[in-house]
Amino acid sequence: MTAVRLSLMLESSKIPKDSSLSRREIRRDKRRTRIRDAAFELFERQGFEATTIDQIAALADVGKGTFFNYFPTKQNVLTDYYARLSAGFINNAENIKTGNAQKRFAKLFHSIETTLRREGQMVDVLYPEVFKQPKLIALDEDIEERVSVLYAGWLDADKDKKKLRDDFDTALAVRLIFDIWSATLRNWIEADKSFSLAEELNRKFELLFTGLRAKNF
Amino acid sequence: MTAVRLSLMLESSKIPKDSSLSRREIRRDKRRTRIRDAAFELFERQGFEATTIDQIAALADVGKGTFFNYFPTKQNVLTDYYARLSAGFINNAENIKTGNAQKRFAKLFHSIETTLRREGQMVDVLYPEVFKQPKLIALDEDIEERVSVLYAGWLDADKDKKKLRDDFDTALAVRLIFDIWSATLRNWIEADKSFSLAEELNRKFELLFTGLRAKNF
Known part of the structure; x- marks a missing residue:
C-alpha cells in the first residue's frame, strides 16, 4: 500500500x-x-x-x-504530505472543464474518494491533525479559499446559462457546499469509510441543487 | 457572568x-x-x-x-454540564409546536444562540472536548439521535400539509441539516462568535428550503 x-x-x-x-x-x-x-x-x-x-x-x-x-520538524512531514495531497485535489478540480456545476462536483468527489481510499490509513493519521496543528490549519484555510473561487465560478457559469436560478447568493451557496463537504467527510472518517463518500455527497447535492435550479429546468 | x-x-x-x-x-x-x-x-x-x-x-x-x-472524574464535570445544556436544547426544541419546519428551525437556532452567548467562555472550553472525550462523544451521538427524530417529524408534517415536496428522502434532508448545523457552529466558534449564528443558519436554511418546498408554494 x-x-x-x-x-x-x-x-x-x-x-x-x-x-x-x-x-x-x-x-x-x-x-x-x-x-x-x-x-x-x-x-x-x-x-x-x-x-x-x-x-x-x-x-x-x-x-x-x-x-x-x-x-525541520515532525509536523513538517504532515504539512508536506497535505500540501501535495491538496495540490492534487486542486489540480483535479481545475481540470474539470465540462458539465454543469452539479456534474462537476460529482466528478470531483469521485476522484477525491478514489485518492483518499488509495492513501489508506495516512488519511486517518492526517485528518485529526488538520484541526490541531497551526500550519495544517493555515494550509487548510488556503485550500478552502482557492477552491471557493473555483466553486463560485462553476455556480456563476450555470447562472449565466440560466441552468441555475440567478437570485441566490453565490458566496452563501459556496459556504453551504463546504458545510456539506466537511461534515460528510467527518462522518465518513468516523464511520471507517464504510459507505461511499462520493455517493453520499451526490445525494445531498441533488437535494441542494433542486433548490438552486431555475424553474424552467 | x-x-x-x-x-x-x-x-x-x-x-x-x-x-x-x-x-x-x-x-x-x-x-x-x-x-x-x-x-x-x-x-x-x-x-x-x-x-x-x-x-x-x-x-x-x-x-x-x-x-x-x-x-468521579474531572471529565464528569464537563459531561454533567453538556448533559444539562443539551437537555435544555432538546426541551426547547420539543416545545416548538407551531409554524412550518423552516420557522421552527429559525426559532430553535435563535434560542440556541442566546443560550450559547449567555454561557460565554464555557462553550469554548466544552466545544473541542466534545470531539475528544469518549463520554462526550457518546452523549453528542445520543443528542443527535433524539433531535433527528424531532427534525424528521417537522419535515414530515410539512410534507403531509403539502407545504414541502413529498419526493425527497426525509432522513437525507435531516443529515444535510446536521451538516449545515455542525459546520456553521464550528465556523462560529472559530470566528470568536463575531457573527450571528442564527442568522447565518437561517440564510443557509432559506436556500435549502427553497429546494424542499412544493412547487405550488
Whole structure:
C-alpha cells in the first residue's frame, strides 16, 4: 500500500522527471522519499503523537541530523504530505472543464474518494491533525479559499446559462457546499469509510441543487 | 457572568425546587454547585487540560475526597454540564409546536444562540472536548439521535400539509441539516462568535428550503 501511495505522490509532485535532474538531486529526492516513507509507516502503526524523530531516522536508516536536512520538524512531514495531497485535489478540480456545476462536483468527489481510499490509513493519521496543528490549519484555510473561487465560478457559469436560478447568493451557496463537504467527510472518517463518500455527497447535492435550479429546468 | 449562567442551569435542571427537599439535599446541592463553579472558573482561566482536581477542590474550599463524592472524574464535570445544556436544547426544541419546519428551525437556532452567548467562555472550553472525550462523544451521538427524530417529524408534517415536496428522502434532508448545523457552529466558534449564528443558519436554511418546498408554494 505504502509503495503505491508514494509513487503516486511523486507523480503528482512538482519535481520535474526529465533528465535535467543531477545525480545529486536524484539522490536527495530518494532519501527524502525514504524518510517520508519511514515516517508514514510509523505514524500509521503507532500514531502521530507517539512517533519520535529518532524512530523515523532509525527506520529510514539515516542520522537524526539528516532528518532535519529534509524536514525541520515532525509536523513538517504532515504539512508536506497535505500540501501535495491538496495540490492534487486542486489540480483535479481545475481540470474539470465540462458539465454543469452539479456534474462537476460529482466528478470531483469521485476522484477525491478514489485518492483518499488509495492513501489508506495516512488519511486517518492526517485528518485529526488538520484541526490541531497551526500550519495544517493555515494550509487548510488556503485550500478552502482557492477552491471557493473555483466553486463560485462553476455556480456563476450555470447562472449565466440560466441552468441555475440567478437570485441566490453565490458566496452563501459556496459556504453551504463546504458545510456539506466537511461534515460528510467527518462522518465518513468516523464511520471507517464504510459507505461511499462520493455517493453520499451526490445525494445531498441533488437535494441542494433542486433548490438552486431555475424553474424552467 | 458565572453567577447568571449557573442560576440558569439550576433552573433547567431536574432538581425539584419545591419544599420537599431536605436540608441535607439542599446542602449537597449547594456544595455541588460550588465545586462546579470553581471548576468552570479554572477551565475558563487556564483551560480544561491544565486544571487539576486539587486546584478545583482548593478553589471550592472542599477536600479532594469531597470532590470525588460529587464527580468521579474531572471529565464528569464537563459531561454533567453538556448533559444539562443539551437537555435544555432538546426541551426547547420539543416545545416548538407551531409554524412550518423552516420557522421552527429559525426559532430553535435563535434560542440556541442566546443560550450559547449567555454561557460565554464555557462553550469554548466544552466545544473541542466534545470531539475528544469518549463520554462526550457518546452523549453528542445520543443528542443527535433524539433531535433527528424531532427534525424528521417537522419535515414530515410539512410534507403531509403539502407545504414541502413529498419526493425527497426525509432522513437525507435531516443529515444535510446536521451538516449545515455542525459546520456553521464550528465556523462560529472559530470566528470568536463575531457573527450571528442564527442568522447565518437561517440564510443557509432559506436556500435549502427553497429546494424542499412544493412547487405550488
